[in-house]
Amino acid sequence: MSSGDASQAVAVLAGLELLTAVLLAWRGPASSPRGPLAVQGFALAGLVAVIGVAEGEPVLWLVALLVAVLKGVVLPTLVVRRPGRTARPDPARAAVARPVVRPAVVRGRSRVPLLLGAAGLVVVAYLAARPVARVVTGATGQALPVGFALVLVGFALLATGRRSQSQLVGFLVLDNGIATTAFLATGGVPLVVELGVSLDVLLVVLVLQVLGSRIDTAFGAGAPGGTDLDQLRELHD
């Protein structure tokens, strides 16, 4: 693969990541985040593989496989799964479970401000990434702002997400952004750190899924995407 090919492949894959991040910001409360998240995960894995080829680092092939399985398959699947209901089909619990209440009008906000905000964040990301792109050599520097943009969009999704699932999606986009930055800027952190980080992310998502289902039980909601987190107002000063 020539450096020009690698450069183009990096640009396309990074662009795909950015596109899926915007799709996740745009999606309504009823649509599943699984598809865009999986595409984003596979694009990141592809990015790692391309960097592995361009830099002649066979270990990155292994990392690419790990990323593909974790971020392309496992995490997107976990996000849409409700462990309290599917993992343990308890007949006694099912009998008393509340019926799924779908409000007649799905309470959604206009997505336009969020989309405009995402566009603004991408501009900010390009400005913030300039000094870093300067020190990065090779085919990856030009795509670096995408990592920053994913971090910022993930932040925005986390901060504005009203349901446990939207906050989880925000967390994953943020994490993908950090990973993208790591691979583009450094060709990947040392393998032992990469493994530890992957395990941590997997465990955090599992913990949040269990907590999300406990919130559903405690606050008694059956809306798609989990309880409205605006209800979490028991603790304040």
Place this chain on the structure above:
Amino acid sequence: MAAVLASPLTAPLGVALVWVALLGPALCALAVLLLRRRAVVLVADVVASSVVLLCGVALLAGVADGGAAVVTAGGLLRVDPLAGYLLVVVGAVALTATWGGLSPARARSRRGGRYTALVCLFLAAMVLAVVADDLGVTWVAVEGTTITTAFLVGFAGGRRAVEAAWKYVVLASVGVGIAFLGLVLLYAATRAAGDPTLSWVRLVTDRPAVDPTVARMGLLLAALGFATKAGLAPMHAWLPDAHSQAPAPVSGLMSGVLLAVAFGAVLRIQRLDAVLLDGTAVRTLLLVGGLLSLLVAAVLVVTQRDVKRMLAYSSIEHMGLVAVAAAVGGRLALAAMLVHLLVHGLAKASTFVMAGRVLAVERTTTIADVHGLVRSAPRVGIPFLAGAVTLLGLPPSGLFLTEAALVVAGLRAGYGWAMAIVLVLLLVVFVGMGRAVMAMTLGARPEPAGPPEAVAAATEALTAPLVPVVLALTAACLLVMATPLAGTLDSVVAVLGGAP
């Protein structure tokens, strides 16, 4: 004592001690999960804490006063005086919290095993965070503390606990995620300088010529992220919820030592900033964050109605003081900061343990609903009062001397205005917390009342061991007088760049 502490440590013994400190708590967790005997569930976390404390003392004695650092796992793990000191803090505070929090009733309960196993894993994660030399491994371990404590925060069940756990995991993970972004940028800067590494000691000794803009961005983000976990304002929002909803011994562990462990990572980042750059960026961050933490604590302690939340805000106050001391720098301020971390940990763990017993006896943590504890339940009221007074920094509390030393060091270093703010805010916290604690403990004995089903918990609280609390509070008062420790402290201060 100086002779004992200066005893040399052979390299294989040092390495063995590091692995025992790391794997001991993990094996205790494994024993709990495999054996499921009531006795094991009851004492496993106390055993794990003791192991960490003993290994910590031996390692600190070996590496301080000119001893060589213990390095193992291909350089990923390294115990220098700072790591040894923090190990001692982890062990001592954890022993106070777990021994004081012994509960046969919890050990008998269905979820008792899970509780003890998680506490042991939490300890193992903190030990790893302290002994890791590679900043990436430190990061993994700090994130590991969030994962292991998530279910402990939500252990009580119910809306409040699960809300606290959710907010804690989301905010702490995102904060620590920002730290990882910072480490990535730091790694990129070292890679551009020709020697990619996240090893703290290599960065400090080799001093690679990094691009200053990228390195500063990285170090600032890393400090900011770890400071989130250390409870510094304005990233403190998760702390009062998590620390007030967790079971009392876990609150004691989180407030007393998890904050210190996370702050240890901030200290390492600050040192890198001083070595690789000019050190102003992280110092400014710590000074502003520290003063802001004191302000937040002062405002919210005064208006606080819940005793565990009040103690949580007191932790924010003390972390603020520690951050200001780190910003001031120099031998006196850094030594005061190190002692402050230990003494605060011991006193906070004791007070949280006693607050848990107040809850068991009074069935409430609302300050206004508790009166005359010293007369109605002296075995709970007197130690609670003693712990709170130690936290307030009244002599003979060690915190009195460390706070005085901080102010003196700050004045000498030209931080007069900052020290004036510190003193005013300390006074506000003192009045606010002092008033609440006095109302709870002193005064007339209230009419005894309450449903009979709560009697068992109250009886357990009234007969629970007082020895750990008495030991911890005695140490909190006497440790600062132990002049032989000065040499050890000097070696820790030297790691942080405060020349002796």
